[in-house]
Amino acid sequence: MKRLEPRQLLVLAALGRNSSIHSAARDLSLTQSAVSKALAEIEVQMGAALFTRSRQGIEATTLGQLVLRRVEHLLDVLDRGPGHHDKEAPVLKIGYVSDWHGLALGNAFVQWRRSQTLKLRLLELGSEQVLPLLRRAELDVVLLDEPLRDWPRQWRISSRMVPVLRTHHSLFKAGRPLSPKDVQTLDWVLPTAADSFHRAFRDWMLKVGIETLARIWKIPAGQGLSTVVAQSDAVACLPAAQALFMQQAGVVRPLELLDDPGMDAPAFLLLGSHVQSEPELHQALVQFAHFLGCREDGFGEQ
Numbered sequence: 001m002k003r004l005e006p007r008q009l010l011v012l013a014a015l016g017r018n019s020s021i022h023s024a025a026r027d028l029s030l031t032q033s034a035v036s037k038a039l040a041e042i043e044v045q046m047g048a049a050l051f052t053r054s055r056q057g058i059e060a061t062t063l064g065q066l067v068l069r070r071v072e073h074l075l076d077v078l079d080r081g082p083g084h085h086d087k088e089a090p091v092l093k094i095g096y097v098s099d100w101h102g103l104a105l106g107n108a109f110v111q112w113r114r115s116q117t118l119k120l121r122l123l124e125l126g127s128e129q130v131l132p133l134l135r136r137a138e139l140d141v142v143l144l145d146e147p148l149r150d151w152p153r154q155w156r157i158s159s160r161m162v163p164v165l166r167t168h169h170s171l172f173k174a175g176r177p178l179s180p181k182d183v184q185t186l187d188w189v190l191p192t193a194a195d196s197f198h199r200a201f202r203d204w205m206l207k208v209g210i211e212t213l214a215r216i217w218k219i220p221a222g223q224g225l226s227t228v229v230a231q232s233d234a235v236a237c238l239p240a241a242q243a244l245f246m247q248q249a250g251v252v253r254p255l256e257l258l259d260d261p262g263m264d265a266p267a268f269l270l271l272g273s274h275v276q277s278e279p280e281l282h283q284a285l286v287q288f289a290h291f292l293g294c295r296e297d298g299f300g301e302q
Contacts, residue, residue, distance in 0.1 A: 004042065009071050011038045012050070016068040020057040048249045061248050062241075066106045092284055095125045095133060095142040098191075101267060104159060104241050105143060108291040120288075134272045141285055142270045143292075145194030153271040157292045158264040160240035161201075164252035166230045177256045180209035187215045189228050189236040197265040201237060204263035226251050237263075267292075 004012075014024040015035070025035040043050055050064035060068055096102050102124060109120050123139065131148075133139040147154050163183075165171060171182055190201065205211070217234070219225055229236045230251050238246070246252045269289060275282050 004045065008038060008042050009075055011035060012042065012068060012071045013075055015039065015051065015058065016060065016071070018058075021053075048245070063245050063248065066109065069109060091119045091121050092281070092288065093121050093123065093138070093140045094288075095123045095130065095139045096144075097125050097127050097130065097142070098145055101143045101145070101159070101239075104239050104267075104292060106241060108288065112288060112291050130270070134270060137272055137274045140272050140275055140281060144268050144270060146196055147268045148270060151270055153273070153276070155269040155271070155289055157267050157269060157289055159197075159267040161197075161237050161263050161265050162240050162243040163235055163237050163255040163257070163262075164229065164243050164246065165235055165255050166232075167250055167253050169233070169253075172253060180257065183235055183255065183257075184210060184212065187217065187232065187234045189217045189219055189225060189234045191225070191238065192218045192220050200263060200265040208257050 010028065011024070014027045015021070018024040018027060021035050021039070022032050025032045028035065039051065046063070046067070048063055049061055050067055051058040051060055094105060096105055102122070105122055109122065112120060125133070125142070130142050130144070134142060147156075171178060190198070217228070219228065225236055225238065225242075226246055226249075228234050229246075235255060236252070238252075243252065243254060247254065269285070269292075271285065275285060
């Protein structure tokens with residue numbers, strides 16, 4: 001979003017308010033071709049489609065919905081300044097360290113804003129920043145791969161992972177589900193993550209009957225994964241939000257193994273010590289945890 005200019009933000013906001021490019025152009029007092037051209041330029045900068053077009057009009061993709069939420073926030077900042085927040089709409093401040101958790105948060109962010117008035121602010125952190133920000137109440141909660149030892153208040157949630165192959169891989173024939181033998185000899189690409197994720201991945205492999213692997217590559221999520229998967233015989237195990245984004249971009253297809261519902265890797269929400277004393281904030285976090293996919297049997301303060 002840093003590369004977008006204010007005029008482009010206004011175009012996106014108008015497209016988000018309207019069901020067609022024609023209507024958005026009328027709102028902006030521009031020609032339809034000018035808005036179409038502006039949208040094409042934005043999508044080139046973003047590297048993916050933000051809207052689908054049909055005879056019925058336009059509809060935001062999953063990525064488009066997330067971008068529109070950020071556009072709304074940026075325009076609000078430009079209009080009223082960075083320090084302004086409506087009293088009736090407090091801000092829930094959420095931090096994350098791993099970018100694959102950032103994708104999961106972004107997906108939950110879109111769902112949340114459809115049904116809630118509470119605002120969210122997401123912040124990417126270095127691991128050394130987590131505890132100081134929580135202790136100073138500058139963050140309300142942080143999403144991490146592993147629980148922190150001696151941290152009294154944390155909730156366990158699920159982190160949905162999806163195996164994918166490049167869209168035109170030769171194994172995809174007639175849309176049939178693949179057997180473990182089909183993918184037995186392929187290389188696997190995993191996002192660099194905590195031991196808890198790799199334990200869950202190993203358990204899942206045994207469950208679906210994949211007993212030996214030729215090679216596992218570990219690449220930080222979002223850094224070269226699409227290139228590796230699109231140009232090689234590699235299976236990537238990605239967060240569901242990232243897998244959906246790459247599928248919409250035409251890069252990958254989900255790997256549907258016989259009788260396999262997929263895997264969930266554990267993740268943890270660390271709550272700031274101030275949260276318990278603010279009932280409204282505490283309840284908001286409970287609801288947001290459900291948007292992230294909390295496990296009923298593991299949910300609760302530990």
